[in-house]
Amino acid sequence: MEEFTLEPGETITLAVRKHWVVFLLELLPFFLVALVPIFILSFAGGLATVNPSFAVQFGGDLTLGNPYLRLGLGLFWLIIWTGAFNTFTRYYLDQWVITTTRIVDIHQFGFFDRHVSSFLLNHVQDITTDVNGVFPTMFGYGTLRVETAGDASQHFLMNGIPAPEAIRDLILREIAALHPSTSAPTV
Amino acid sequence: MFGSFGTFGITNMSTVAFSLFWLAVVLVALYSAIAIYHWTRYGHRSPIAIPAISVHIFVSLALIGFAATGL
Numbered sequence: 001m002e003e004f005t006l007e008p009g010e011t012i013t014l015a016v017r018k019h020w021v022v023f024l025l026e027l028l029p030f031f032l033v034a035l036v037p038i039f040i041l042s043f044a045g046g047l048a049t050v051n052p053s054f055a056v057q058f059g060g061d062l063t064l065g066n067p068y069l070r071l072g073l074g075l076f077w078l079i080i081w082t083g084a085f086n087t088f089t090r091y092y093l094d095q096w097v098i099t100t101t102r103i104v105d106i107h108q109f110g111f112f113d114r115h116v117s118s119f120l121l122n123h124v125q126d127i128t129t130d131v132n133g134v135f136p137t138m139f140g141y142g143t144l145r146v147e148t149a150g151d152a153s154q155h156f157l158m159n160g161i162p163a164p165e166a167i168r169d170l171i172l173r174e175i176a177a178l179h180p181s182t183s184a185p186t187v
Numbered sequence: 188m189f190g191s192f193g194t195f196g197i198t199n200m201s202t203v204a205f206s207l208f209w210l211a212v213v214l215v216a217l218y219s220a221i222a223i224y225h226w227t228r229y230g231h232r233s234p235i236a237i238p239a240i241s242v243h244i245f246v247s248l249a250l251i252g253f254a255a256t257g258l
Contacts, residue, residue, distance in 0.1 A: 003229070066257075067256065067257035067258070068200070068204060068257055069257070070253060070254065070256050070257035071204050071207075071208060071254050071255075071256075071257025071258060072257070073253070073254070074250050074251070074252075074253040074254025074255070074256075074257065075207065075208065075211045075254050077250050077253075078211060078215055078247065078250040078251060078254065079211070081246055081247065081250060082215055082218055082247070085222065085239075085243050085246075086218075086222070088239065089222055089225060089226065089239075092230060092233070092235060092239070093225060093226075093229050093230060108225070108229075111221050111222070111225060112221075114229070
């Protein structure tokens, strides 16, 4: 990990990204938009078959034989592809790392905008999981909310993570291992 | 519309198409360079990094090639 340095004796317990279904749902709009020109051209081609004057109004060729159409489609799909790859990059470079002493949130907001924040496990007071909706329930992903103790109480959200209950239990085990004589935080 | 932009007042359609094409290519090249920088900077230890960059470059070049057939 380049973003943070492990302390002596600290080890990484788990590194987790958003669930792959969340990624696919983020990718879906790009896929649908990429299909739009195909539907439009099919529709226009059908109209041109019925009414040849329609095609004449649009240059006479609504097929890929038209060079300007190929150019437009190529550039359009290039933009869509770039957007989709950007979504994948952000999905992959976002990460939560749970170590034996802390939780590290690595978030890529955009290019040249990367945030890395840490929460010490011994400051954790409350952990809440939330699996809400059809897809989250079917595929087993959800939100994990960690709140820290103290006057400046802060919370920490892990959205769209797989098996949030298992990760909550893992964090609780790590906290218990840090403080074997005290009780674990509330769930 | 396609192939008959002259009717809309654009007299030299091929010049416009050529300019748009190269503008898009330059922007995508710039984006790719920045994306590759981030992948190599933050995801270089991942087995996904090199395949992801390769696929991005391959698909981008394929689409640029497809668009270039319209010039």
